[in-house]
Amino acid sequence: MVLQNGYCKQCGEKYPDMSNKRCKLCPLNYLKNNFTNWTSENKKIDKLIQEMQLKINPHNDIVVEWIPYEQFNDFKEMNKNSFATEYLVIWKDGPVYYDYKENKWMRKSDKRVALKCLHNSHNNTDEFLNEVKQYSFKCSSFESNNIIKIYGISQYPYTKDYIIVCQDNYCEKCGEKDINAVDRIQYQINVTHKWCRMCQLDYLKKNFINWTSENEKINNIIQEVQSVINCRDNIVFEWIPYNQFSDVKKIGQGGFSIIYSAIWKDGPLIYNNNCYVEERRYERIPNKKVALKCLFNSQNITLEFLNEIKAYSMNRHVNILSVYGISQNPDTKEYVMISEYAEGGNFSDWMRKNYEDFEWKNKVDILSDIIDGLIFIHQIQMVHRDFHTGNILFMYDNNDESHGTNIFISDMGLSGRIDDKDKNNVYGVMPYVAPEVLSGKPYTQAADIYSLGMIMYFIMTGRQPFANHAHNEVLALNIINGLRPEIHEFEEPKCYIDLMKKCWDFNPENRPNLTEIANLADSFEDSFIASKEMCHYEYEKQFRIAEKCRLCLYYDKQHPQAIYTSRLLNPYTKDIQKYDNNLNEFSDDIAVENLLLQDVENPKYKNNEFSDSIAVDDFLLQHVTQL
Template sequence: MRLKINEYNDTIFEWIPYNQFNEIKEMNNDSFFTIYSAKWKNGQLFYSFSKVEYIRHTNKFVTLKRLYNSQNINDFFNEVKKYSIDGSSNNILKIYGITQNSDTKDYILVLNFEDFEKYCAKCNKLYTDTRFNWCKPCQIEYLEQNFINWTSGNKEIDNFIQGMQLKVNGYSSDTIFEWISYNQFDNIKGMDKNDLNITNLAIWKDGSLCFDYQNKKWSRVMGKEVALKYFYNNSQNIIDELLNEVKKYSIKNSRDTISIHGISQNTDTKDYILVLQNGYCTGCGEKYSDVTNNWCKPCQLNNLFTNWTSGNEKIDEFIQKMQLKIDKPSDIIFEWIPYNKFNDIKEISKDGFTTEYLAIWEDGPLYYDCNRKEYARDLTTDKKVALKCLDISQNITDKILNKAIKEYSIRDDDDTLIMYGISQNLSTNNYIIVLHDRYFEKNFEGYYCIRCANIYTDAQYKWCLPCKIDYLKQNFTNWTSKNVRIDNFIQGMQLKISKSNDIVFEWIPYNQFEEIKEIGKGGFAIVYSAIWKDGPLHYNWNKYTREPNQKVALKCLNNSQDISDEFLNEVQNYSTEKYSNNILKIYGITQNPDTKDYIMVLEYADGGKFYDYWIDNGKHKNFNWHNKIRTLNNIIKGLKEIHQKQMIWDCVEKLVI
């Protein structure tokens, strides 16, 4: 296997002692194998360009595949050959090597963990549909093996059904075409008749085959309603006619077409039957507008037009026009919504034309229940909505309405904001557009802070400067350095933030630091490395969180027990801008409780002294002349930034630059 390597990224196939694995956990099993996850202590070999040699990726998660009765070495080797060591191939799962359980003596394959779920555990090839772990070759094999378990009693029909089954091409998009025993049908009732056939509705007891992608096997949807289309057995060419009729239908599941499940035969009359998806509305007898979801647009619209009125004929007509625009069951049903259905109404913002509120809609919007074949409401959860009140809109016109809704949509899959309907404030008689509560995050003017209703300072990260300043001010009482001058200085530094990624300057208790080690010493200061247990504050999508166990540098100025202008000026020489790449970042101030010296908590700059880093090519192989020039350029930029900001830099020299 090792002699097969051709490229640097090919896997080095190995014998791996079983005691190299820990944290072994069973993931899956069947009648042939058991799958485990494990951590490989030494880890796989991979080629390092910087070190020009193979090194190991330690503590690497891997997949262990234990074959039952794998003591048969020939069978085991055949299984190994199904996998790949080719680093450039993505079609077959990668294998790292072989191990052996020291207790059971079973041989075990050691496989890639990260991509394992993308590959079929049975044939080791990439799933045909990686989203749902569906492998076409294995499912075809399963269907072929199942051919012997059924028969229609007619060889021509059997061959036709087998051919239809082998056409399956997707776990959810295709129906498994079957021979279905007539005794599988209950509650058969008439629906439609013509000269050629009779169509009945029935309940298929076992139901159609459906691929369970979580358990990776076929199961059945029991109690499925289907349509039975009969063919009278009064023709010499009945089989040809039957099969030609089958070909008019599809095994593809689609909202526009009726799919076919299979063929059956009435055991008394011997008439053949096409078993179809129930694609006909029980209300009007016409084909569903959306067959997959049993949705009939005409019938649903008839139901929607009854039992409500706004009290204004113009508004009623407008709402009905909006309802006629629905095209699929996921579309929003635009409604007249009584104002008393809204609770916890809070004003968010106001201009000369509109007032905007946040509210709870007691009933919530209508949604289509495809099982009940009707619209319903989810009363289990409160629905937040935005109310956009059109001020001075008592005398509503089509022009006002069309202008008010032009930016919104009833399409649930559109990028534009969803609207639910119209209401009216009973006190002011002003009309209200009811919108998705995302209105306050994104509307035609920009992104709005849900708290203060102002446009976000940083819309991408939903960061509002006034609200964050307010948050920091409220937090002033939760910490103290026990030195008024230091407290005031830190508060002033905090209030200087202007961007979401700026560092929040803090007072940091000294007991937050561990693994403190001296790394440098000069005439004025000693520098230590340390681990900050909680770590610095980091803004993460609408809230501050911490990055724990952060390595930092502690710079202790000599004789800094009494806080001085010199110390505070030194603090301001550093940057709280996270992406200011040329000046070292500062996180805050702390104090050694034993010496009482104040200490600056700085970003840890890896690599040691610059002079040593530059000279020691043996230690830093990647530090070539290209990188040296780039480093010098960054130093120049840093010095330029220091000059522009009129910062002190009298300590710059070759050892500490």
């Protein structure tokens, strides 16, 4: 019989996965034929082991076996209670695995494993088997990561008690279990990668004497952040000497900082798990390109601001920009935040380069990533307070999905002047600031939802909200009075517009919560897949129509006084806040006068397309309607 490349040469069956050409049937047939060569002498146990063996994926999963007790040596008792005794042992032959190069089963000898000897288990087989089922032999799915892996079952020959042979979850160096992981999933990840929290904390504490920022408050914050590390993926937040940076280049400037790119000579500490277990350890990634955020007037940095840095650094998420540490410019004495470098720039930069290829499917995917990041921020009881396109960064220049995660939210909770102790000051980009905040009310999570609505507008149109307005007290008043960006209702998806409008509702209590927003965004994403449900077809229709109109609606001109970097907004809101109970006292005459002073009398804008007559007419039409 002549077999094509897509078929197994041994059994003739078609490969389930043509990319790796690995037969699943041959290994399973071997296991089935081997059933007669072993027995626990207990039918229930034999049956469970056989069932588990036939459910494996030979490429990834553990083959659960009946393991004779004489296979174990070098016993070390680790724990004992009324329910069970735990040992660490060496399994002489070790676990079996299928070698696809050799096309045969092989073993990893002298494997260190844990034995859990359940007291009196020979008298209650059913209870023992229920305990066995709490373990997993699956290694190929994320869901399997929440429980310790099982290698097999054995039996103590003297008491006849049954033994669960499982993954070693003790640190080889200190002998402790990582019991302080935040959850079972994290615990299993730490065990799998031989990462010990206690050893890591001990290393960091011993290293405290080897560095100092010469500022006790900063030293304490860094030590606090390091002391709560609970996972191999956590970034080790550090004090980084400024002489570690080279090739420093200015790449941007905001109201409160200058951003530079730089090369970090030693680079961050990263746990290397891409090697043999015995060699896994923290290593530095030298010559790492990073971003330096040099904070204006930060010589007298406040404890409140440092606590924001602490909260930011202690919580990591795939859509939140990672911060590596703090440094200080030796010349200016200003402090510097060191973070990941986002090659694609901020959302505004990225949009200018990619709008023509920014299809609605990509828009919805990016919105979902942004929502995921905001959900995380709110789950840890934080408010971003400066949520706009300048603080949404892209790791790559394009939106190639093969890169993986591309979207990062930055600067959560870090807006404003570093030395500012006045909690009444309002900072941000005016079109993204919620009306209640412009009126003097405090920032809340609902204010972040308002900002998300404006980000949705930018995603939909490619235009900044209120790009054709001067960002002054006139716009602030109009926003409070209900002005929102212009929408081409008939050319954009209604489902998307409806959600966006709910987000920017004047009343914070009427804005949807993030669970509702995320569910709708998921439905938008589902409308683009082939196996969608009936309820998604209407969404698909709306997005399809919008895609046809997309390029026709793009408009990239901007008013010369439209400012999209964060700044202090109180000069534009202080008078509005006086009239908080009767905003109409702040009349259209005053507003027009302000507009004329800025847009008409300034010769710089005399021949600008935003002429005084058009600007005034436009403003009156909008403002008088509100009165």
